[in-house]
Amino acid sequence: MVGAAIQRRLTWQVAQVSAHVRDTPRCWRISLDVELGAWLPGQHIDVRLTASDGYQAQRSYSIASAPEERTLDLVVERLDDGEVSPYLTDELRAGDAIELRGPIGGYFVWQAGLGGPVQLIAGGSGVAPFLAMLEHHQAAGSDARLSLLYSARAEDDIIARERLDEHAQRAGVEIDITLTREAPDGWKGRIGRVDAAMLAEAVIPASEQPQVFVCGPTAFVEGVAEALVAQGHAPAVVKTERFGG
Amino acid sequence: MDHIAAHRLDGNAAAGRLEDVFAVEITSVRATCNGCGATAAVAELTVYADAPGTVIRCPSCEAVVMRLAQVPGSTWIDLRGARTLQIPLR
Structure with missing residues (x-):
């Protein structure tokens, strides 16, 4: 099994959006600055959005950048009827903050x-x-x-x-x-x-x-x-x- | 593939919720179904996340192995369907 050096319960953290770029007609690449420690290629994170009334929605996104790179990047496909992706693709901007937890997974991993x-x-x-x-x-x-x-x-x-x-x-x-x-x-x-x-x-x-x-x-x-x-x-x-x- | 089947996920999608609670890498944990006795990594279990809670089923017999529900301030976990969880120790 492949695993991080120290395993602990996950907690939600705040990440800063450092870049937000449309890559294809339906997909955006979102780069995040966050202190997660080293992740493994194939791992994912959960993103959580909280509405003003307290309602929360969370989704999993694979990490699209290698641990050797400077930012943790996601590829987000805009689903027209989605609860989370239209916010991430249409509303989010560089400089904004989002909540995430991770890195997650040790099964779907290659290094x-x-x-x-x-x-x-x-x-x-x-x-x-x-x-x-x-x-x-x-x-x-x-x-x-x-x-x-x-x-x-x-x-x-x-x-x-x-x-x-x-x-x-x-x-x-x-x-x-x-x-x-x-x-x-x-x-x-x-x-x-x-x-x-x-x-x-x-x-x-x-x-x-x-x-x-x-x-x-x-x-x-x-x-x-x-x-x-x-x-x-x-x-x-x-x-x-x-x-x- | 019908509408419900198309929304089927796998244990990777439930791992974050489980690691809120369990301090181990959960997708590599092996679960034995209490229904049919089949064993699979949590990553291989099927997950339905569209319900109010998260329902995790056996890929062999479709019996419920785990259910998770999050309410303000707590997570409820029903493990009746898991005969055992084998957790690799490092």
Whole structure:
């Protein structure tokens, strides 16, 4: 098991927003200054909002930056009927404060010491924890093979596009993006939804015993995990994190 | 996948609420379902967070393993559905 040096009960802390940037039509990257100590790539935090009448709502967000980076970054997808995300994307500004607790989790975590090969599979904003793993892989100088299969709706929806292109140039890293709704002329990546056939072709085969992490909407994660187990990956090495519907 | 199933989360989503109370990394704790006897990491349990409380179910038989409810000033935890919790010590 991977864990922090000292485990204690979590408490809510105040974080300062240092940057608030729209990355895609539906996703924002929010950078926070907060003293949480070192986190592990794949961990998440809970964000809590309190209304003036005392009503509180909380949501979990994966940490999208590596522990080696200066800020704790989140990728927040705006859900039009959401209770929390429209506030975070539309109202929050650099300089504002929000409440959070964390870092949380030791199961859906990868760090350089665990080695490879590692297969990451993301649906939409489920790529967030994998951005942290990729940054950590580079910062730690890891030689583990790291392969990302990332499903986005259209080219404009690809989160952290420039960084992913840069990671793709590094030895040992493969970035494989599939577009499910529309692909521009000249698109060199994959087209179509992640299904059993695409997984069989794009994922590090079970014979090489990859550690597998799957993150995204619930239906995506459960469909992918089921197909991977059917293709011979051991259920225990296929780790999942569901974002909901 | 129906509306309720699409909102299904996993134990990662309940970990913050549990670590308000338990001073251990909870997602790696292994829980045994009192219904069917299956054992899974808390991260692998299914979570329904849309209810007034948080309902945590067994991924094998769907029995309720834990329920959490937060009221002003307290957290209530019902562990009837968990036969055991195996907590790694470091």
